[in-house]
Amino acid sequence: MACPENMFFLIVLFISGVLVCFGQRDLITTMPDRLDVLTGSCVQIPCSFDIPHQNKYTFNSAILPSGVWIKENSNFRERPDRVIFNSSKLVNRYQGEITGNISQMNCTTVFFNVTTNYTDKYYVRIESQPYRATDPDKSVEIDVSDLPSSPILTVSGEVKEGIPVSLNCSAVAPCPEHPPELTWTLPTQFTTENQLQENPDQTKSVLSTVTFTPSYLHHEKNITCTAVYPVGTSNKTTEHNMMLNVSFSPKDTSVSISPADSVSVGSCVNLTCSSTANPPVTNFTWFQISEGKTTQVASGQSYTLNVTGDGGLYYCEARNSHGCGKSNEVQLAIKGQEDSKTSGVGFWFLVSGVAAGTLGVILLISLISLFVWRRNLRLHDGLERTDSPQGQNSPVGTVCTNQATAGEEPADDQPEEIHYGDIDFSKLQTKDAAQDRVQGQESEYAEVNVTGSRAQVPHLNYLDGLYAQVN
Template sequence: MLAESKQLMWTLLLLFVEDVFSNKCFVDYPQQTICAVRGSPVVFFCIFNYIEKQEVKKFRWGYVKSSKVRLILNYPGNVSERYEYTGDKEHNCSLKIHKVKHCDAGKYFFRYNTNRRCPTKLLVLNVIDLNISVRKEAIKEGDSVNLTCKNRCDGEEGSYGYSWFKDGEAINEGQVLHLTNVSSKHSGNYTCSLNMKNGTTSGIVQVDVEYGPKNTSVLVRSSSEMGAGSSIVLICCSDAHPPVENYSWFKIAEGWTQKVGHQAELLPVHGGQYLCSVSNKHGSQNSTVFTLKKNSYWTFMRDMLVIISASVVLLLVVTSVIAVCRGQMVRIDLGVKTVTSHKLSTIL
């Protein structure tokens, strides 16, 4: 950008010398079409000349869009936070716009008040967004990926500087971000922006690193914990992205292996050695062998039967006690009625 500004200033100087000596009244822009990244500042370099021997007191910048003309700066006069007159009252009529927006795109012109009207030229501003390009659509663990910050305003020389962010944290600089031997830690939301230019951030590109099954293991729990009765459940757990697509359970006994299930959970009928195998589109993995003791299932069932039997006995005892209490209350009630009847008959 510095080299570009110097070149424009030399152009301004050459144009100025050429036209001043020709004694012309004019307004000119070294760049008649300007491209700017949304959120960045932009400068409209401008020169003017007049032949009257009097100081020009009023300068105006206008904006044209859809055949409508709007005055955006009147110098000296109105003060704007986004529009800044960076010229002077002699021959420099440059304008700076801070944090350009998409709505700033359009045509601009400069005028100044003199006794003689000078020809007015139009300057065109285009406003673009930074974009990120990724060559690989599906990214798997171990791949190398390049993210490129695309700026249609930048030439082949790449005069702009760029910063890269992952999940909002600054991570690197340069137009291309190289990610090598990627893993799940590289997954996240990536953006780029122009160096030292807040507000120029690109859209988000999500890097989603896929991988085969990892850390496959067998967990054991009772189905009563899940409210489904009384039995032991083996659960096959694995970390995979995309998630595991296929499950297989195997029982190992005396040198042979038998497939006994194809779901994430298994209800074993007997004790013994079990393992699970999982797979997705990127690979497969087996768990270590899990040994379910032969008596563990029956011990569990025995304990459950003891609990159930004790509950039944307790329920019968409580029921019997309630029945006995009710019988005694009935006998007491009948005794009271008999005594009362005897007393009444004696009185009569």
């Protein structure tokens, strides 16, 4: 059995430990662990506190408590210069303001015109007669920089072709009075929505949400979220880039042939199927079209075959988890078929050319013959007229037509007169007439001069089978 002295010692030690433990947590504060601040801007420190039950009776909320901020270390009794702000004083080392209601245990504080010297750890102390306590176990670290921190980009779910998707961009707002402005750069049309929101640690940030419908053309394209922070009379800018990862079915599916030139029947040809897809193509299938019937002939990205007489039509299909894509149909070029087709076409053009040339020559000859015939006809008429000059007696009289202009009519006041003349047929020589008959000339024409005016006499005299027209 332990002696009474030892038992008493243990009890005293236990009570002392409990008192010491409660003495270290006379004040329990809640603050962010870290704040990133811009030089020349302001910083708001969200702050709240709680008082353990055993000390609440000493906290007098009726009298406005004071909030004190201590820099570097919570122990300020040996270093009073560590106290940089006291709400009960008018002059402080740091320009600031406690915006929270301390009576309601809200110690939120704003510091203005932050400089790089502000970078450090900070503790909170609450003073209210007779309650005074500091929380040495909780501090906030302030990091002051000349450049703002980059915004954060996040995607809500998988980005699939044709399905609307939302992208979120978040930028911290250490000075809620001057929050950053967020803008987007995307390779397509979009709509945005911006709002100032509170984070779980009670800090503020600006959230911008953009909504758009992605296409396979947007795959691996960059998007940018830019944050512009107003600082005094100038701005400070930062941005975050991200590459889009769009899921889509196979696109631009095509077939390449090796060798590309025409091949002989019986030789080997290699067909290769190419396609763009995300995720990559997992299955390639080959089809042949022959006599209007489509048949699956192989699988795999490449297909090697022996060329048959008809060559045939071929195409491929590429498939992934989002769908499939079909290539255009390709025709194998066969040497023999190409030569025969080329020869047939050449022969046809040759025959057509010869026929056209022959027709042209015949037409040309016909035109020339017609021209010569008409020309000879005119010359013949001219010679007949010049052979019997006017006023010369001929074996047989020749009718001479009126040389007046066609369509000319005699005047109404001058009646047409008919003049008659005597014809002496004794001058006709029988020998000459006989010779003319032998030569097959059945008609003789004589031109007779008459006295007076010349008039056309439509009078025919028949004599021995000869005709004469008297003018």
